[in-house]
Amino acid sequence: MKISWLPTLAGAAVIGTVIRAVFFTPLEARQGAAQKIFYIHVPAAWVAFLAFFLVAIASGVYLWLRDPRLDRFAESSAEVGVVFTTVVLITGPLWAKPIWGTFWAWWDVRLVSTLFLWFIYVSYIVLRGAIESPELRARYSAVLGILGALLIPFIHLSVYLFATMHPMPIVGKPSAPSLPIEMLITLMLSLVSFTLLYFAFVRARYNYAAERDAAAARTDHDA
Amino acid sequence: MLPRGMRQPRGLTTMPETSAYFHAAYTIALGIYAAYALSIYLRRKRVQAK
Numbered sequence: 001m002k003i004s005w006l007p008t009l010a011g012a013a014v015i016g017t018v019i020r021a022v023f024f025t026p027l028e029a030r031q032g033a034a035q036k037i038f039y040i041h042v043p044a045a046w047v048a049f050l051a052f053f054l055v056a057i058a059s060g061v062y063l064w065l066r067d068p069r070l071d072r073f074a075e076s077s078a079e080v081g082v083v084f085t086t087v088v089l090i091t092g093p094l095w096a097k098p099i100w101g102t103f104w105a106w107w108d109v110r111l112v113s114t115l116f117l118w119f120i121y122v123s124y125i126v127l128r129g130a131i132e133s134p135e136l137r138a139r140y141s142a143v144l145g146i147l148g149a150l151l152i153p154f155i156h157l158s159v160y161l162f163a164t165m166h167p168m169p170i171v172g173k174p175s176a177p178s179l180p181i182e183m184l185i186t187l188m189l190s191l192v193s194f195t196l197l198y199f200a201f202v203r204a205r206y207n208y209a210a211e212r213d214a215a216a217a218r219t220d221h222d223a
Numbered sequence: 224m225l226p227r228g229m230r231q232p233r234g235l236t237t238m239p240e241t242s243a244y245f246h247a248a249y250t251i252a253l254g255i256y257a258a259y260a261l262s263i264y265l266r267r268k269r270v271q272a273k
Binding site for chain 2: 014031087094099204212
C-alpha cells in the first residue's frame with residue numbers, strides 16, 4: 001500500500017499540535033480551559049480565508065485562461081474552505097458562551113459576516129451542482145467565487161470598524177504579540193499544521209475531481 | 224490553585240471551570256476534519272470503481 005507523504009505529514013502535525021495545546025500549553029488564568037479553543041478556532045479562520053482567497057485567484061485566472069484545472073482547484077478549495085468555516089462557526093460560539101455569556105450575538109458584525117461567507121460558499125457548491133454544462137458551471141461559479149472573497153477583508157477589518165465582542169488582534173498587530181511565548185509557539189504550530197491539512201485536503205479533493213471528470217468524459221465518449 | 228509565582232487575576236478567586244466547552248470544541252472540530260477526510264476517500268473509491 002502506497003502512503004502519501006502530505007496527508008501523513010499533515011495528520012501527524014495536527015495530532016502533535018493538539019497534544020501540545022492540550023497537555024503542554026499553560027492554562028489562561030481568567031478563561032481556564034476554554035481559552036485553548038483559540039488553537040483550533042484561529043487556525044480554522046486563517047485557513048478558511050486562505051482557501052476562499054485562493055478560490056478567487058484561481059477563478060480569476062480561469063476566466064482568463066479557461067483551463068479546467070483551475071476550475072477544479074477552485075471547486076476543491078471552496079469545499080475545503082466551507083469545512084474550515086463550519087469549524088470556525090461551531091468552535092467560536094463554544095468559546096463565546098463561557099467567556100461572553102452567550103453563544104451568538106446578531107449585532108456582532110464579525111460573527112454575522114462570517115456566517116454570510118459560509119452561506120456564499122455553500123451556495124457556490126449548490127450552484128455547481130445545479131448546472132450541467134461544464135463551461136457554464138465553471139464560468140458562473142468563478143464569478144461567485146470572486147465576489148464571495150470580497151467579504152474577507154471586510155470580516156478582517158470589522159473589529160476596527162464596528163462595535164464587536166471580538167478582541168482587537170493580539171498577534172497580527174504592528175507592535176509585538178501580547179501572548180506568552182508558550183502560547184505563541186502553540187499558535188504558530190497550529191497555524192502551520194492546519195495549513196498543511198488544508199493542502200492535503202485540497203490535493204485529495206482535486207484528485208477526486210480529476211478522476212470524476214475523466215470518468216464522465218469516458219462515459220460521454222462511449223455513449 | 225494557581226501555579227507558584229502566578230498572580231491571581233483581580234476579581235477572581237479561582238480559575239473558571241470551562242473544560243466542558245473546551246472538550247466539546249476539540250471533539251467536534253477534529254470529528255468534522257476526520258469525517259471530511261473519510262468523505263473524500265469514499266467519493267474517490269466510488270469514482271475509481273466505475
